[in-house]
Amino acid sequence: MSGLTKSSIARKVVMALSGLFLVLFLGQHFTINITSVIAPDTFNEWSHFMGYNPLVQYLLQPILIAGVVVHFVMGFVLEIQNNKARVIKYVKYNGGANAPWVSRNMIISGAVILAFLALHFYDFWVHEMTYKYIESNPEDPTRYYAETVEKFEPVWRTVLYVISFVLLALHLLHGFASSFQSMGVNNKYTPGIKKFARIYAIAIPLGFAIIAIYHHFNPITH
Amino acid sequence: MKLNLKIWRQKDANTKGQIKEYPIDGIDGDMSFLEMMDVLNEDLIAKGEEPVEFDHDCREGICGSCSLQINGEPHGPDRMVTTCQLHMRKFKDNDTIVIEPFRAKAFPVIKDLIVDRTAFDRIQQAGGYISVNTSGHTVDANAIPINKEDADDSFYAAACIGCGACVAACKNASAMLFTSAKVSQYALLPQGRIEAVERVQNMVRQMDLEGFGNCTNTGACEVECPKGISLENIARMNREYLSAKVKG
Incomplete structure:
Protein backbone atom coordinates (compact mmCIF):
# COMPACT_ATOMS: atom_id res chain seq x y z
CA MET A 1 0.00 0.00 0.00
CA SER A 2 2.84 2.43 0.83
CA GLY A 3 4.12 2.30 -2.77
CA LEU A 4 0.68 3.22 -4.04
CA THR A 5 0.42 6.26 -1.79
CA LYS A 6 3.73 7.88 -2.77
CA SER A 7 2.35 10.37 -5.28
CA SER A 8 -0.92 12.27 -5.23
CA ILE A 9 -1.62 11.26 -8.85
CA ALA A 10 -0.93 7.57 -8.08
CA ARG A 11 -3.41 7.83 -5.19
CA LYS A 12 -6.02 9.30 -7.54
CA VAL A 13 -5.51 6.51 -10.05
CA VAL A 14 -5.77 3.81 -7.38
CA MET A 15 -9.07 5.33 -6.21
CA ALA A 16 -10.29 5.56 -9.79
CA LEU A 17 -9.36 2.02 -10.84
CA SER A 18 -10.71 0.36 -7.68
CA GLY A 19 -13.86 2.51 -7.95
CA LEU A 20 -14.42 1.60 -11.60
CA PHE A 21 -13.95 -2.06 -10.77
CA LEU A 22 -16.61 -1.76 -8.04
CA VAL A 23 -18.92 0.07 -10.47
CA LEU A 24 -18.62 -2.86 -12.89
CA PHE A 25 -19.27 -5.29 -10.06
CA LEU A 26 -22.43 -3.37 -9.11
CA GLY A 27 -23.76 -3.88 -12.63
CA GLN A 28 -23.12 -7.62 -12.45
CA HIS A 29 -24.62 -7.83 -8.94
CA PHE A 30 -27.73 -5.97 -10.09
CA THR A 31 -28.14 -8.21 -13.16
CA ILE A 32 -28.29 -11.29 -10.93
CA ASN A 33 -30.46 -9.65 -8.25
CA ILE A 34 -33.12 -8.40 -10.65
CA THR A 35 -33.83 -12.02 -11.64
CA SER A 36 -35.10 -12.54 -8.06
CA VAL A 37 -38.01 -10.29 -9.06
CA ILE A 38 -38.63 -11.42 -12.62
CA ALA A 39 -37.45 -15.07 -12.69
CA PRO A 40 -36.85 -16.74 -9.27
CA ASP A 41 -35.65 -20.01 -10.85
CA THR A 42 -32.97 -18.16 -12.82
CA PHE A 43 -32.01 -16.35 -9.61
CA ASN A 44 -31.53 -19.70 -7.85
CA GLU A 45 -29.55 -21.08 -10.77
CA TRP A 46 -27.21 -18.08 -11.08
CA SER A 47 -26.77 -17.73 -7.32
CA HIS A 48 -25.83 -21.39 -7.04
CA PHE A 49 -23.31 -20.97 -9.84
CA MET A 50 -21.77 -17.93 -8.12
CA GLY A 51 -21.71 -19.73 -4.77
CA TYR A 52 -20.06 -22.95 -5.95
CA ASN A 53 -17.99 -22.09 -9.03
CA PRO A 54 -14.32 -22.37 -7.94
CA LEU A 55 -13.23 -19.52 -10.24
CA VAL A 56 -15.81 -17.17 -8.68
CA GLN A 57 -15.23 -18.36 -5.12
CA TYR A 58 -11.44 -18.59 -4.99
CA LEU A 59 -10.35 -15.98 -7.55
CA LEU A 60 -13.05 -13.37 -8.25
CA GLN A 61 -14.37 -13.16 -4.67
CA PRO A 62 -10.93 -12.40 -3.12
CA ILE A 63 -10.26 -9.85 -5.90
CA LEU A 64 -13.60 -8.17 -5.12
CA ILE A 65 -12.88 -8.04 -1.39
CA ALA A 66 -9.40 -6.64 -2.13
CA GLY A 67 -10.98 -4.00 -4.40
CA VAL A 68 -13.37 -2.93 -1.65
CA VAL A 69 -10.60 -2.80 0.98
CA VAL A 70 -8.19 -0.83 -1.26
CA HIS A 71 -10.95 1.65 -2.16
CA PHE A 72 -12.06 2.43 1.38
CA VAL A 73 -8.60 2.34 2.97
CA MET A 74 -7.30 4.73 0.31
CA GLY A 75 -10.41 6.88 0.77
CA PHE A 76 -9.63 7.29 4.47
CA VAL A 77 -5.92 7.90 3.77
CA LEU A 78 -6.86 10.68 1.31
CA GLU A 79 -9.31 12.21 3.78
CA ILE A 80 -6.69 12.33 6.55
CA GLN A 81 -4.06 13.80 4.23
CA ASN A 82 -6.50 16.36 2.86
CA ASN A 83 -7.51 17.49 6.35
CA LYS A 84 -3.84 17.99 7.18
CA ALA A 85 -3.40 20.18 4.08
CA ARG A 86 -5.56 22.90 5.67
CA VAL A 87 -4.77 23.00 9.38
CA ILE A 88 -6.58 26.28 10.13
CA LYS A 89 -10.06 26.15 8.66
CA TYR A 90 -11.93 29.10 7.16
CA VAL A 91 -14.28 31.03 9.45
CA LYS A 92 -16.63 31.24 6.48
CA TYR A 93 -16.39 28.63 3.71
CA ASN A 94 -18.92 28.76 0.90
CA GLY A 95 -18.21 25.33 -0.65
CA GLY A 96 -21.67 25.18 -2.25
CA ALA A 97 -20.79 28.17 -4.46
CA ASN A 98 -18.27 26.23 -6.52
CA ALA A 99 -18.80 22.48 -6.10
CA PRO A 100 -21.82 20.20 -5.62
CA TRP A 101 -22.51 18.57 -2.24
CA VAL A 102 -21.92 15.06 -3.57
CA SER A 103 -18.37 15.84 -4.69
CA ARG A 104 -17.45 17.52 -1.39
CA ASN A 105 -18.86 14.78 0.83
CA MET A 106 -17.64 11.52 -0.69
CA ILE A 107 -16.30 10.54 2.72
CA ILE A 108 -19.81 10.76 4.24
CA SER A 109 -21.53 8.77 1.47
CA GLY A 110 -18.57 6.37 1.45
CA ALA A 111 -18.72 5.81 5.22
CA VAL A 112 -22.45 5.06 5.04
CA ILE A 113 -21.84 2.57 2.20
CA LEU A 114 -19.06 0.95 4.25
CA ALA A 115 -21.41 0.58 7.24
CA PHE A 116 -24.02 -0.89 4.89
CA LEU A 117 -21.45 -3.35 3.55
CA ALA A 118 -20.86 -4.60 7.10
CA LEU A 119 -24.60 -5.34 7.43
CA HIS A 120 -24.77 -6.77 3.89
CA PHE A 121 -21.80 -9.07 4.54
CA TYR A 122 -23.39 -10.20 7.80
CA ASP A 123 -26.73 -10.82 6.05
CA PHE A 124 -25.50 -12.78 3.05
CA TRP A 125 -21.76 -13.54 2.99
CA VAL A 126 -21.40 -14.66 6.63
CA HIS A 127 -24.59 -16.68 6.19
CA GLU A 128 -23.16 -18.37 3.08
CA MET A 129 -19.81 -19.13 4.71
CA THR A 130 -21.57 -20.60 7.75
CA TYR A 131 -23.93 -22.67 5.59
CA LYS A 132 -21.19 -24.07 3.37
CA TYR A 133 -18.04 -24.29 5.44
CA ILE A 134 -19.01 -24.30 9.14
CA GLU A 135 -22.24 -26.27 9.11
CA SER A 136 -21.10 -28.18 5.99
CA ASN A 137 -24.63 -28.37 4.63
CA PRO A 138 -25.17 -30.18 1.32
CA GLU A 139 -25.61 -28.20 -1.90
CA ASP A 140 -29.18 -26.98 -2.40
CA PRO A 141 -29.64 -25.09 -5.69
CA THR A 142 -33.18 -24.04 -4.75
CA ARG A 143 -32.64 -22.26 -1.42
CA TYR A 144 -31.41 -18.77 -2.56
CA TYR A 145 -34.68 -17.13 -3.57
CA ALA A 146 -36.47 -17.96 -0.31
CA GLU A 147 -33.45 -16.93 1.79
CA THR A 148 -33.24 -13.58 -0.01
CA VAL A 149 -36.94 -12.77 0.24
CA GLU A 150 -36.93 -13.70 3.93
CA LYS A 151 -34.15 -11.21 4.61
CA PHE A 152 -36.39 -8.31 3.54
CA GLU A 153 -39.29 -9.21 5.83
CA PRO A 154 -38.25 -6.81 8.63
CA VAL A 155 -39.05 -3.16 7.88
CA TRP A 156 -35.85 -1.93 9.56
CA ARG A 157 -33.58 -3.89 7.20
CA THR A 158 -35.49 -2.79 4.08
CA VAL A 159 -35.33 0.86 5.22
CA LEU A 160 -31.60 0.63 6.00
CA TYR A 161 -30.94 -0.92 2.60
CA VAL A 162 -32.95 1.76 0.77
CA ILE A 163 -31.19 4.59 2.66
CA SER A 164 -27.83 3.02 1.76
CA PHE A 165 -28.82 2.83 -1.90
CA VAL A 166 -29.63 6.56 -1.86
CA LEU A 167 -26.15 7.26 -0.48
CA LEU A 168 -24.69 4.85 -3.07
CA ALA A 169 -26.37 6.88 -5.82
CA LEU A 170 -24.91 10.11 -4.41
CA HIS A 171 -21.46 8.48 -4.20
CA LEU A 172 -21.65 7.26 -7.80
CA LEU A 173 -22.98 10.60 -9.08
CA HIS A 174 -19.54 12.06 -8.42
CA GLY A 175 -17.31 9.00 -8.32
CA PHE A 176 -18.12 7.29 -11.62
CA ALA A 177 -17.41 10.17 -14.00
CA SER A 178 -14.65 11.49 -11.73
CA SER A 179 -12.66 8.26 -12.14
CA PHE A 180 -12.25 9.00 -15.86
CA GLN A 181 -10.84 12.47 -15.12
CA SER A 182 -8.42 10.89 -12.62
CA MET A 183 -7.11 8.57 -15.30
CA GLY A 184 -6.58 11.48 -17.65
CA VAL A 185 -9.68 11.06 -19.81
CA ASN A 186 -11.12 14.51 -20.53
CA ASN A 187 -11.89 14.86 -24.22
CA LYS A 188 -14.78 15.03 -26.72
CA TYR A 189 -16.27 11.85 -25.19
CA THR A 190 -16.42 13.37 -21.68
CA PRO A 191 -19.96 14.84 -21.97
CA GLY A 192 -21.22 11.40 -23.10
CA ILE A 193 -19.33 9.63 -20.31
CA LYS A 194 -20.79 12.06 -17.75
CA LYS A 195 -24.31 11.49 -19.05
CA PHE A 196 -23.96 7.70 -19.00
CA ALA A 197 -22.37 7.83 -15.51
CA ARG A 198 -25.25 9.97 -14.21
CA ILE A 199 -27.87 7.55 -15.59
CA TYR A 200 -25.97 4.52 -14.21
CA ALA A 201 -25.50 6.23 -10.80
CA ILE A 202 -29.25 6.67 -10.44
CA ALA A 203 -30.57 3.57 -12.26
CA ILE A 204 -28.52 0.87 -10.51
CA PRO A 205 -29.14 1.99 -6.88
CA LEU A 206 -32.79 2.68 -7.76
CA GLY A 207 -33.01 -0.85 -9.14
CA PHE A 208 -31.50 -2.31 -5.96
CA ALA A 209 -33.97 -0.28 -3.87
CA ILE A 210 -36.91 -1.54 -5.97
CA ILE A 211 -35.74 -5.15 -5.45
CA ALA A 212 -35.54 -4.69 -1.66
CA ILE A 213 -38.96 -2.97 -1.49
CA TYR A 214 -40.53 -5.56 -3.81
CA HIS A 215 -39.41 -8.46 -1.63
CA HIS A 216 -40.55 -6.65 1.53
CA PHE A 217 -44.07 -6.30 0.16
CA ASN A 218 -44.14 -9.76 -1.47
CA PRO A 219 -43.09 -12.18 1.28
CA ILE A 220 -43.20 -15.92 0.73
CA THR A 221 -46.34 -17.27 2.39
CA HIS A 222 -45.54 -20.31 4.51
CA MET B 1 -22.80 52.07 1.05
CA LYS B 2 -22.43 51.00 4.67
CA LEU B 3 -20.72 47.68 5.38
CA ASN B 4 -19.69 45.55 8.31
CA LEU B 5 -16.27 44.01 7.62
CA LYS B 6 -15.06 40.98 9.55
CA ILE B 7 -11.35 40.75 8.85
CA TRP B 8 -8.72 38.22 9.92
CA ARG B 9 -6.01 40.02 11.89
CA GLN B 10 -2.76 38.25 12.70
CA LYS B 11 0.37 40.05 13.93
CA ASP B 12 2.85 37.60 12.39
CA ALA B 13 3.34 33.97 11.42
CA ASN B 14 3.91 32.88 15.02
CA THR B 15 0.98 34.71 16.62
CA LYS B 16 -2.54 33.37 16.76
CA GLY B 17 -4.93 35.41 14.68
CA GLN B 18 -8.59 36.32 15.09
CA ILE B 19 -11.49 37.94 13.29
CA LYS B 20 -12.03 41.64 14.09
CA GLU B 21 -15.03 43.71 13.09
CA TYR B 22 -14.71 47.02 11.25
CA PRO B 23 -17.84 49.02 10.36
CA ILE B 24 -17.21 51.17 7.28
CA ASP B 25 -19.29 53.87 5.58
CA GLY B 26 -19.21 55.87 2.33
CA ILE B 27 -18.24 53.00 0.04
CA ASP B 28 -19.13 53.59 -3.61
CA GLY B 29 -20.34 50.71 -5.82
CA ASP B 30 -17.80 51.68 -8.48
CA MET B 31 -14.88 51.18 -6.11
CA SER B 32 -12.84 48.00 -6.47
CA PHE B 33 -12.61 45.75 -3.45
CA LEU B 34 -9.01 46.80 -2.87
CA GLU B 35 -9.98 50.49 -3.05
CA MET B 36 -12.51 49.74 -0.32
CA MET B 37 -9.66 48.19 1.69
CA ASP B 38 -7.61 51.35 1.04
CA VAL B 39 -10.44 53.47 2.47
CA LEU B 40 -10.55 51.24 5.54
CA ASN B 41 -6.78 51.50 6.01
CA GLU B 42 -6.82 55.30 5.68
CA ASP B 43 -9.49 55.37 8.42
CA LEU B 44 -7.41 53.06 10.61
CA ILE B 45 -4.23 55.11 10.09
CA ALA B 46 -6.14 58.33 10.90
CA LYS B 47 -7.26 56.71 14.14
CA GLY B 48 -3.71 55.63 14.93
CA GLU B 49 -4.49 51.96 14.43
CA GLU B 50 -2.47 49.37 12.52
CA PRO B 51 -3.69 49.13 8.89
CA VAL B 52 -4.76 45.74 7.47
CA GLU B 53 -1.97 44.12 5.45
CA PHE B 54 -2.96 42.60 2.11
CA ASP B 55 -1.15 41.65 -1.09
CA HIS B 56 -1.64 43.72 -4.26
CA ASP B 57 0.41 44.99 -7.17
CA CYS B 58 -0.88 45.65 -10.71
CA ARG B 59 -4.56 46.08 -9.75
CA GLU B 60 -5.58 45.11 -13.27
CA GLY B 61 -5.93 41.34 -12.85
CA ILE B 62 -2.73 40.13 -14.45
CA CYS B 63 -0.04 39.93 -11.76
CA GLY B 64 -1.59 37.34 -9.44
CA SER B 65 -0.63 39.25 -6.30
CA CYS B 66 -4.02 39.94 -4.80
CA SER B 67 -5.73 37.15 -2.99
CA LEU B 68 -8.36 37.26 -0.17
CA GLN B 69 -11.06 34.78 0.71
CA ILE B 70 -14.20 36.93 0.57
CA ASN B 71 -17.38 35.53 2.11
CA GLY B 72 -16.01 32.02 1.75
CA GLU B 73 -14.81 32.30 -1.86
CA PRO B 74 -11.39 33.21 -3.26
CA HIS B 75 -11.55 36.58 -5.05
CA GLY B 76 -15.15 36.94 -3.86
CA PRO B 77 -18.53 36.14 -5.39
CA ASP B 78 -17.83 37.32 -8.97
CA ARG B 79 -16.50 34.95 -11.65
CA MET B 80 -13.36 35.23 -13.83
CA VAL B 81 -12.05 38.21 -11.86
CA THR B 82 -9.33 38.77 -9.29
CA THR B 83 -10.02 40.66 -6.05
CA CYS B 84 -8.65 43.87 -7.56
CA GLN B 85 -11.26 43.62 -10.35
CA LEU B 86 -14.12 42.85 -7.97
CA HIS B 87 -16.42 45.83 -7.67
CA MET B 88 -18.29 46.86 -4.53
CA ARG B 89 -21.53 46.95 -6.56
CA LYS B 90 -21.53 43.16 -6.07
CA PHE B 91 -22.45 43.85 -2.43
CA LYS B 92 -25.50 45.45 -0.87
CA ASP B 93 -25.84 48.20 1.71
CA ASN B 94 -25.42 46.85 5.29
CA ASP B 95 -23.84 43.60 4.06
CA THR B 96 -21.43 41.77 6.33
CA ILE B 97 -18.27 40.74 4.46
CA VAL B 98 -15.92 38.15 5.95
CA ILE B 99 -12.36 38.62 4.66
CA GLU B 100 -9.76 35.94 5.36
CA PRO B 101 -6.36 34.94 3.99
CA PHE B 102 -6.12 32.00 1.55
CA ARG B 103 -5.91 28.94 3.80
CA ALA B 104 -3.55 26.04 3.19
CA LYS B 105 -0.75 24.43 5.17
CA ALA B 106 1.49 25.20 2.17
CA PHE B 107 0.42 28.90 2.25
CA PRO B 108 1.36 30.00 5.81
CA VAL B 109 0.10 33.41 6.93
CA ILE B 110 2.82 36.06 7.07
CA LYS B 111 0.65 38.86 8.43
CA ASP B 112 -3.10 39.61 8.46
CA LEU B 113 -4.29 38.68 4.94
CA ILE B 114 -0.86 38.07 3.38
CA VAL B 115 0.18 34.47 2.85
CA ASP B 116 3.48 33.00 1.68
Missing part, protein backbone atom coordinates in the same frame (compact mmCIF):
# COMPACT_ATOMS: atom_id res chain seq x y z
CA ARG B 117 2.84 31.57 -1.79
CA THR B 118 6.48 30.75 -2.59
CA ALA B 119 5.49 27.06 -2.66
CA PHE B 120 4.21 27.85 -6.18
CA ASP B 121 7.62 29.29 -7.11
CA ARG B 122 9.32 26.09 -5.97
CA ILE B 123 6.91 23.95 -8.03
CA GLN B 124 7.69 26.15 -11.05
CA GLN B 125 11.43 25.89 -10.41
CA ALA B 126 11.16 22.09 -10.25
CA GLY B 127 10.40 21.88 -13.98
CA GLY B 128 8.23 24.74 -15.25
CA TYR B 129 10.69 25.84 -17.92
CA ILE B 130 12.40 24.70 -21.11
CA SER B 131 16.16 24.58 -21.56
CA VAL B 132 17.07 26.78 -24.53
CA ASN B 133 20.51 27.41 -25.94
CA THR B 134 20.90 31.20 -25.90
CA SER B 135 24.44 31.24 -27.33
CA GLY B 136 23.41 32.99 -30.49
CA HIS B 137 22.30 29.93 -32.44
CA THR B 138 18.77 29.92 -31.01
CA VAL B 139 16.11 28.66 -33.38
CA ASP B 140 13.22 31.07 -33.76
CA ALA B 141 10.22 29.61 -31.92
CA ASN B 142 7.99 30.54 -34.86
CA ALA B 143 10.11 28.35 -37.18
CA ILE B 144 8.44 25.26 -35.68
CA PRO B 145 4.92 24.72 -37.03
CA ILE B 146 2.40 24.08 -34.25
CA ASN B 147 -1.18 22.90 -34.56
CA LYS B 148 -3.51 25.87 -33.92
CA GLU B 149 -5.61 24.00 -31.33
CA ASP B 150 -2.49 22.97 -29.37
CA ALA B 151 -1.11 26.50 -29.51
CA ASP B 152 -4.44 27.87 -28.23
CA ASP B 153 -4.68 25.31 -25.40
CA SER B 154 -1.09 26.01 -24.42
CA PHE B 155 -1.83 29.73 -24.35
CA TYR B 156 -4.96 29.21 -22.22
CA ALA B 157 -2.90 27.15 -19.75
CA ALA B 158 -0.19 29.80 -19.71
CA ALA B 159 -2.81 32.39 -18.71
CA CYS B 160 -2.51 31.06 -15.13
CA ILE B 161 -1.28 33.95 -12.95
CA GLY B 162 -0.41 31.73 -9.98
CA CYS B 163 -2.66 33.59 -7.55
CA GLY B 164 -3.52 30.46 -5.54
CA ALA B 165 -7.32 30.76 -5.78
CA CYS B 166 -7.45 27.09 -6.87
CA VAL B 167 -5.78 26.01 -3.64
CA ALA B 168 -7.92 28.37 -1.56
CA ALA B 169 -11.16 27.12 -3.13
CA CYS B 170 -10.35 23.41 -2.99
CA LYS B 171 -11.72 21.65 0.07
CA ASN B 172 -8.48 19.65 0.08
CA ALA B 173 -6.17 22.64 -0.52
CA SER B 174 -4.88 20.87 -3.64
CA ALA B 175 -2.58 22.66 -6.07
CA MET B 176 -3.33 20.41 -9.04
CA LEU B 177 -4.94 23.10 -11.22
CA PHE B 178 -1.92 25.39 -10.88
CA THR B 179 0.63 22.61 -11.40
CA SER B 180 -1.32 21.13 -14.31
CA ALA B 181 -1.53 24.51 -16.05
CA LYS B 182 2.24 24.88 -15.78
CA VAL B 183 2.79 21.32 -17.02
CA SER B 184 0.26 21.73 -19.86
CA GLN B 185 1.60 24.95 -21.30
CA TYR B 186 4.82 23.08 -22.17
CA ALA B 187 3.38 19.60 -22.76
CA LEU B 188 1.34 20.93 -25.71
CA LEU B 189 4.31 22.43 -27.55
CA PRO B 190 7.16 20.59 -29.34
CA GLN B 191 9.69 22.73 -27.45
CA GLY B 192 8.30 21.38 -24.18
CA ARG B 193 8.26 17.70 -25.16
CA ILE B 194 12.05 17.31 -24.83
CA GLU B 195 11.96 17.53 -21.01
CA ALA B 196 8.34 16.39 -20.61
CA VAL B 197 9.06 13.10 -18.82
CA GLU B 198 11.20 14.68 -16.10
CA ARG B 199 9.12 17.86 -15.89
CA VAL B 200 5.82 16.33 -14.84
CA GLN B 201 7.42 13.98 -12.34
CA ASN B 202 9.56 16.70 -10.75
CA MET B 203 6.73 19.23 -10.53
CA VAL B 204 4.27 16.70 -9.04
CA ARG B 205 6.92 15.55 -6.56
CA GLN B 206 7.53 19.17 -5.47
CA MET B 207 3.78 19.82 -5.26
CA ASP B 208 3.41 16.83 -2.92
CA LEU B 209 6.46 17.85 -0.86
CA GLU B 210 4.96 21.29 -0.24
CA GLY B 211 2.04 19.70 1.63
CA PHE B 212 -0.83 20.48 -0.71
CA GLY B 213 -3.82 18.10 -0.52
CA ASN B 214 -5.02 15.50 -3.01
CA CYS B 215 -7.33 16.39 -5.89
CA THR B 216 -10.77 14.78 -5.63
CA ASN B 217 -12.18 16.35 -8.81
CA THR B 218 -14.75 18.60 -7.12
CA GLY B 219 -14.09 21.22 -9.80
CA ALA B 220 -14.15 24.12 -7.31
CA CYS B 221 -10.75 25.31 -8.59
CA GLU B 222 -12.00 25.71 -12.16
CA VAL B 223 -15.08 27.67 -11.02
CA GLU B 224 -13.06 30.06 -8.85
CA CYS B 225 -10.05 30.51 -11.16
CA PRO B 226 -9.94 34.16 -12.27
CA LYS B 227 -8.33 33.09 -15.55
CA GLY B 228 -10.69 30.21 -16.38
CA ILE B 229 -8.01 27.51 -16.28
CA SER B 230 -9.78 24.30 -17.29
CA LEU B 231 -9.92 20.93 -15.52
CA GLU B 232 -8.75 19.46 -18.84
CA ASN B 233 -5.27 20.52 -17.73
CA ILE B 234 -5.47 18.25 -14.67
CA ALA B 235 -6.52 15.31 -16.86
CA ARG B 236 -3.61 16.14 -19.19
CA MET B 237 -1.18 16.24 -16.25
CA ASN B 238 -2.50 12.87 -15.03
CA ARG B 239 -1.90 11.43 -18.52
CA GLU B 240 1.56 12.99 -18.71
CA TYR B 241 2.43 11.62 -15.28
CA LEU B 242 1.19 8.09 -15.98
CA SER B 243 2.92 8.02 -19.35
CA ALA B 244 6.15 9.34 -17.77
CA LYS B 245 6.01 6.57 -15.14
CA VAL B 246 5.51 3.94 -17.85
CA LYS B 247 8.44 5.35 -19.88
CA GLY B 248 10.49 5.45 -16.63
